[in-house]
Amino acid sequence: MPSTSESSAGAVANDYDTFAEAYTAENEAGLINAYYARPAILDLAGEVAGRQILDAGCGSGPLSAALRDRGAIVTGFDSSAKMVELARNRLGADADLHVADVSRPLPFPDGAFDDVIAALVLHYLEDWTAPLAELRRVLRPGGRVIMSVNHPIVFKLIHPEGDYFATSKWSAEHTFNGQNAVLTFWHRPLHAMTDAFTAAGFRTAVISEPHPAPGARERFPDELAGKSAFLCFLFFVLEAVRSQRS
Numbered sequence: 001m002p003s004t005s006e007s008s009a010g011a012v013a014n015d016y017d018t019f020a021e022a023y024t025a026e027n028e029a030g031l032i033n034a035y036y037a038r039p040a041i042l043d044l045a046g047e048v049a050g051r052q053i054l055d056a057g058c059g060s061g062p063l064s065a066a067l068r069d070r071g072a073i074v075t076g077f078d079s080s081a082k083m084v085e086l087a088r089n090r091l092g093a094d095a096d097l098h099v100a101d102v103s104r105p106l107p108f109p110d111g112a113f114d115d116v117i118a119a120l121v122l123h124y125l126e127d128w129t130a131p132l133a134e135l136r137r138v139l140r141p142g143g144r145v146i147m148s149v150n151h152p153i154v155f156k157l158i159h160p161e162g163d164y165f166a167t168s169k170w171s172a173e174h175t176f177n178g179q180n181a182v183l184t185f186w187h188r189p190l191h192a193m194t195d196a197f198t199a200a201g202f203r204t205a206v207i208s209e210p211h212p213a214p215g216a217r218e219r220f221p222d223e224l225a226g227k228s229a230f231l232c233f234l235f236f237v238l239e240a241v242r243s244q245r246s
Contacts, residue, residue, distance in 0.1 A: 014124055014184055016059075016080035022179035024060040024086055031212065031220045032232060037148060038063055039213035040235050041119050044146050044206060048072040051114040054138060056102055057121035061087030064095070067117070075113070077106070102131045111140045118147035120233065126167065126186045128193075132200035136240055145202065145238040151209070151231045155187035165189050190234075197238050206237035 016023065027033035041063060045053075049071030055064045058076030060083055068074045068091070076091075077100040078084050084099050091097070100106055102118070103125060116135050122128055135145050156164055158172065171184040194204050211229040224230075
């Protein structure tokens with residue numbers, strides 16, 4: 001896992017426009033993203049050829065590219081204009097990319113997508129009600145949200161004095177390709193996550209704590225020495241229920 005420390009006073013949290021290039025460079029081939037987070041999402045997505053997929057919080061587009069390579073029809077959005085620019089550089093000028101915020105109404109019609117990917121997005125948000133409602137709205141009946149968030153145990157590992165059962169804001173300073181950046185998250189316990197999914201009209205089909213992808217141990221022998229796996233993110237597959245009670 002990347003090293004973290006308490007955030008510096010006065011720093012702007014989650015300002016991805018200011019460190020988008022450094023973040024992309026750091027995570028292009030690193031253990032946490034390239035050999036853990038992205039492969040886990042792709043494994044959960046399974047066969048995607050011909051499926052309409054929304055990459056919510058697409059960043060610089062590595063998941064969008066991988067899904068497109070597997071035959072999916074991909075639309076992406078991110079709240080960071082710089083990240084969307086980098087994604088367009090990766091995916092091409094004709095890529096269907098938007099600057100949008102999952103906390104606000106999305107520029108897509110009802111039932112437009114078979115799947116939504118929301119990788120490492122919701123843990124930045126205090127309230128999941130509106131975002132989950134929007135993801136549910138743009139999904140076809142029976143569609144899936146395939147998502148990842150910080151594993152709730154991470155908060156307790158970094159802040160052992162913290163209340164696991166409370167929804168709590170916390171910040172950490174990370175270094176991406178030599179550039180410091182402050183990330184601010186919202187911790188919530190597992191039951192609060194699954195309760196929010198149910199309230200939004202989803203069935204929790206999968207909860208996953210995956211191992212690193214094949215090849216990780218050979219490429220990162222020091223980081224994985226003595227470990228069969230590690231706790232970093234928690235992964236879900238949610239299915240949009242076909243009928244909702246009003």
